[in-house]
Amino acid sequence: MVELSAPPILSAFGAVVRDLRRRRCWSQEEFADRVGVHRTYVGGIERGERNVSLVNIGRIAAGLGISLGDLMAEVDRMLTRTS
Numbered sequence: 001m002v003e004l005s006a007p008p009i010l011s012a013f014g015a016v017v018r019d020l021r022r023r024r025c026w027s028q029e030e031f032a033d034r035v036g037v038h039r040t041y042v043g044g045i046e047r048g049e050r051n052v053s054l055v056n057i058g059r060i061a062a063g064l065g066i067s068l069g070d071l072m073a074e075v076d077r078m079l080t081r082t083s
Helices: 008-023 028-035 039-046 054-064 068-082
Strands: none
Touching (some): 008 039, 008 054, 008 068, 028 054, 054 068
């Protein structure tokens, strides 16, 4: 069976979300409760397995207490570092 790797933007988004969540010392479950999604969905995001909707990206930014622009700027920086 061939395993496909996640597109770079999904991996970068997930890594940024994981890093920001961990900096706040929140478990995936705590963060999921703050955002209003299921814990397994957060895990999928962090592993780069989920193509997150714009609505949920907005919820994630709000849950982290940062602007949507700041969140995406972090993702852009991550993409730049890994390319």
